[in-house]
Amino acid sequence: MDITEVERDRLAKLEGLKSGGIDPYPPRQQFRELRILAADAVQKVAEWQKELLVPGDEERQKALHQGIPEVVAIMGRVIVRRVMGKASFLQLEDVSGRMQLYARIGEDSLDTSSFERFKDLDLGDFIEARGNLFITRTGEPTLRVNAWNLLSKSISPLPFPKEEKLTDGSVVRHSALADPELRYRQRYADLAVNPEVRQIFVKRAKIVKSLREFLDTHGFLEVETPVLQPIYGGAAARPFTTHHNQLDQDLYLRISFELYLKRLLVGNLERVYEIGRDFRNEGVSFKHNPEFTQLEFYMAYADFTSIMDLTEQMIRHAARQVLPDGVAHFRGHVVDLTQKWQRIPLREAILEFTGLDYTAYPDEETLEDAIRKRGLNANTVRTRGKLIDGLLGDYVEKNLVQPTFLYDYPRDISPLAKSKFGDPSTVERFEGFVGGIEICNAFSELNDPLDQEQRFIEESIGARMGDEEANPLDEDYLRAMRYGMPPCGGFGMGIDRLAMIFTNNDSIREVILFPHLRKDE
RNA sequence: GGGCCGCUAGCUCAACUGGCAGAGCAGUUGACUCUUAAUCAAUUGGUUCGGGGUUCGAGUCCCUGGCGGCUCACCA
Numbered sequence: 001m002d003i004t005e006v007e008r009d010r011l012a013k014l015e016g017l018k019s020g021g022i023d024p025y026p027p028r029q030q031f032r033e034l035r036i037l038a039a040d041a042v043q044k045v046a047e048w049q050k051e052l053l054v055p056g057d058e059e060r061q062k063a064l065h066q067g068i069p070e071v072v073a074i075m076g077r078v079i080v081r082r083v084m085g086k087a088s089f090l091q092l093e094d095v096s097g098r099m100q101l102y103a104r105i106g107e108d109s110l111d112t113s114s115f116e117r118f119k120d121l122d123l124g125d126f127i128e129a130r131g132n133l134f135i136t137r138t139g140e141p142t143l144r145v146n147a148w149n150l151l152s153k154s155i156s157p158l159p160f161p162k163e164e165k166l167t168d169g170s171v172v173r174h175s176a177l178a179d180p181e182l183r184y185r186q187r188y189a190d191l192a193v194n195p196e197v198r199q200i201f202v203k204r205a206k207i208v209k210s211l212r213e214f215l216d217t218h219g220f221l222e223v224e225t226p227v228l229q230p231i232y233g234g235a236a237a238r239p240f241t242t243h244h245n246q247l248d249q250d251l252y253l254r255i256s257f258e259l260y261l262k263r264l265l266v267g268n269l270e271r272v273y274e275i276g277r278d279f280r281n282e283g284v285s286f287k288h289n290p291e292f293t294q295l296e297f298y299m300a301y302a303d304f305t306s307i308m309d310l311t312e313q314m315i316r317h318a319a320r321q322v323l324p325d326g327v328a329h330f331r332g333h334v335v336d337l338t339q340k341w342q343r344i345p346l347r348e349a350i351l352e353f354t355g356l357d358y359t360a361y362p363d364e365e366t367l368e369d370a371i372r373k374r375g376l377n378a379n380t381v382r383t384r385g386k387l388i389d390g391l392l393g394d395y396v397e398k399n400l401v402q403p404t405f406l407y408d409y410p411r412d413i414s415p416l417a418k419s420k421f422g423d424p425s426t427v428e429r430f431e432g433f434v435g436g437i438e439i440c441n442a443f444s445e446l447n448d449p450l451d452q453e454q455r456f457i458e459e460s461i462g463a464r465m466g467d468e469e470a471n472p473l474d475e476d477y478l479r480a481m482r483y484g485m486p487p488c489g490g491f492g493m494g495i496d497r498l499a500m501i502f503t504n505n506d507s508i509r510e511v512i513l514f515p516h517l518r519k520d521e
Numbered sequence: 522g523g524g525c526c527g528c529u530a531g532c533u534c535a536a537c538u539g540g541c542a543g544a545g546c547a548g549u550u551g552a553c554u555c556u557u558a559a560u561c562a563a564u565u566g567g568u569u570c571g572g573g574g575u576u577c578g579a580g581u582c583c584c585u586g587g588c589g590g591c592u593c594a595c596c597a
Contacts, residue, residue: 004531005566006548065555080557087554104554123547136555159532162546162558174558175533175546181589182532193532237596282596283522292597393596438597469596494597517589 010122010155017153022117024153031073031130031147038074039096045133045141067134067144074099074143075128075151077192079160083119089142090121092129093195101129102136103145110145118145124154124192160193184515197510203322204499204511208275210321211295211495214314220271220297225260227253227277233477234258234416235492236469237280240290253279257296258416258490259477262445265298265488266480273297275495286507287437290516293495300486303418303444304428307489308405311432311440312341315403315498322502330435330501333401337434341403346392349406353395358388362425383462385413400433409443415455415471416490417443432493435501440493447488449481 003011017024029035036044048068052060079098080091087104105115109131121127129148136142161176176194177183183190183197190197212222230249232239234256242251257274264272278294299307319326319337326338351357354376361367364384371377371387377394388410396406407430411419417427429443446452456473463470499511509515 004548006531009548082556082559084556084559085553087556089556089559091557100557102555106554109554136557138555138557140555140557142555157531157547159547161532164558172558177532179528179532179589181528184589235597278597280596283594285596286591288596294597441597492597497597 004156006157007155010153010157013120013122014153014155017150022150024150026149026151029075029128029151030149031075031128034071034073034130035075035128036072037096038076038092038094038099041072041074041099041133041143042097042141044068045135048133049135064135065137067132069132071130071132071146072143073128073130074101076126078121078123078125078127079193081121081123086115088115088119090118092127100136100140100142101131101145101148102142103148108144108146110147114148117150118148121150122154122157123160124156124158125150126152126154158189158192180509181517184509184517187514200499200503200505200511201513203503204495206322207318207499207502208293208495210318211314212275213321214317215273215297218271218310220273220299221269223261223264223269223272223274224276225254225257225264225274227279229254229260231472231474231476233471233474235278235280236413236471237282238468240279240281255280256492257294258492259474261296261298262485262488262490263477263480265300266483266485270300270486271297284516286509287497287500289496289508289512292508292512294492295495296490296492298445298488298490300488302489303487304407304430304442304489307442307491308341308343308407308430311405311442311491312403315432315434318498319502328435328501329504331504331506333435335402335435335501337403339403341405341432343405343407343430345408346388346406347408349396349400350388350391353399354391356391358384358391383412383467385410389413397433397438398436401436402434404433405430406433412458414443415459416446416452418446418448419451437497437501439497439501440491442489442491445485445488445490447481447485449478452481453478 014024049064052063074092074094076092076094078090079093082089087102090101092099092101103110103115103118105112110118127148127150129143129145131143131145134142134144159177162174164172164174166172177190216222228242228251230251232252232255235258237255239252239255242253243249244251255278257276261272261274273296275293275295277291279291281290282288284290316326316338319328323337326336328335328337347357347359354374356370356374356376358367361370364387367384367387371391377390408420408426409417409429411425411427414427414429417429420426420428427443431438432440446455456471456478459470460473463472496508496511500506500508503511505511
């Protein structure tokens with residue numbers, strides 16, 4: 001591993017500390033009992049300042065400058081250094097926020113040797129500092145340090161930005177770590193120096209928590225089903241393959257949870273959900289990562305319309321938990337997630353944005369012909385359903401900014417959904433769109449084992465015709481269906497995409513901690 | 522996979538039609554007892570992504586490889 005000059009200097013400094021009897025990575029903190037979070041300290045100072053009535057400016061100034069007598073400790077990472085001759089300022093960051101430290105040579109602060117070591121700290125070091133809180137002349141809440149310890153020495157320099165506060169209160173960051181490749185490959189450094197990146201993942205965790213909370217209170221049981229599957233299915237996607245050595249068995253990483261979760265409904269678990277990772281061996285893009293987080297739930301005695309209602313409630317719940325006012329700002333749009341969702345039949349949506357009514361073209365050939373005649377893009381893998389899906393993706397999706405459900409989908413791209421009564425080419429299915437991207441997919445689940453078998457057979461014909469995404473026939477799943485599955489609605493949602501919308505990020509990589517990148521050589 | 526753009530100091534970026542590789546920040550040294558992009562003075566730091574070529578001379582032009590970003594196709 002190459003070592004930079006800075007690293008060489010820091011390693012030398014480390015040796016110096018050790019030979020001076022200081023452990024640069026001590027096992028314990030001395031001030032643990034006194035610890036308060038930076039944000040709480042700031043709060044404390046603000047309250048104390050408010051309580052301090054105004055007996056006279058001079059006295060008040062003196063009291064402010066002296067500070068709160070109570071002794072507290074702050075632990076965190078050094079992110080700003082402003083070192084002077086006999087007085088110095090550092091800024092410490094912990095999980096809650098930031099706190100300025102002030103130290104000087106003097107009875108109320110540090111002795112000379114402790115102060116010299118304080119000045120010698122580097123950006124990135126972790127320390128604990130004990131003292132009392134006060135307000136500087138410039139009004140900054142500050143801890144006056146009267147004792148401190150190194151907690152962890154930083155060897156490699158982190159690229160901390162400089163932050164400039166403008167007169168209007170906004171903050172300009174100079175020389176921030178911005179190269180996306182570096183940020184993703186060294187996410188730890190990205191997180192360390194870019195607090196707004198940490199906030200994305202705090203928000204993401206809140207989203208997941210709120211969804212879980214919603215489902216738990218609605219009688220759903222959280223379950224875990226196999227990631228390694230002998231037969232994959234439940235979505236139109238190519239799988240990753242792997243191998244079990246001892247059993248000498250080829251296995252697939254799951255592309256969805258669907259077939260296993262529905263087996264559980266056969267087993268009388270009426271409401272189940274799973275939040276976990278799916279793996280799809282497809283292209284990587286701003287909205288696709290090879291592994292992504294999915295929520296699926298299945299609910300007995302429900303159909304796709306009840307799932308629409310529930311989806312609306314669930315997203316509204318998440319929005320209210322995570323976003324102020326439940327309003328998302330995404331790609332310059334203002335999206336109110338507390339409002340009622342629009343519900344439009346797929347046919348009408350495509351008609352509106354392309355002028356083409358696909359119900360007038362009952363088969364693949366006539367539909368493709370009609371699409372080409374209008375100068376629209378025709379999907380390259382041609383089945384009637386895929387052509388329709390293509391129109392949706394190319395012309396409709398980006399226009400669905402406010403929360404919208406499209407419903408009634410073609411049967412041949414929905415092999416696990418129940419047919420619409422009296423319309424064999426259509427199934428009871430909907431997809432949800434927010435901010436111009438699809439976020440969820442749901443249907444009345446097909447529970448007719450004979451129909452299901454027929455669909456699998458159609459799929460396997462598709463597979464033989466070269467459709468690499470066609471699902472293989474799952475005998476065990478059919479056996480489960482033959483025992484009887486209650487009528488139910490099922491739902492799947494990409495958590496990453498929801499996180500994109502909630503955090504106003506255009507790229508899925510921004511909301512995945514360690515997104516997939518090409519190998520680094 | 523295709524197209525376009527990019528890769529220069531630890532970080533953010535300059536370097537004209539090919540002509541001495543630079544700045545700010547970080548680092549180092551010194552000054553400074555309330556600073557906040559602290560300031561002031563001095564200073565270190567480079568395989569210009571790798572390999573090959575053209576040329577008196579290449580960060581710059583050509584070929585080739587790597588990685589990234591955007592985009593198109595496929596997909597959630």
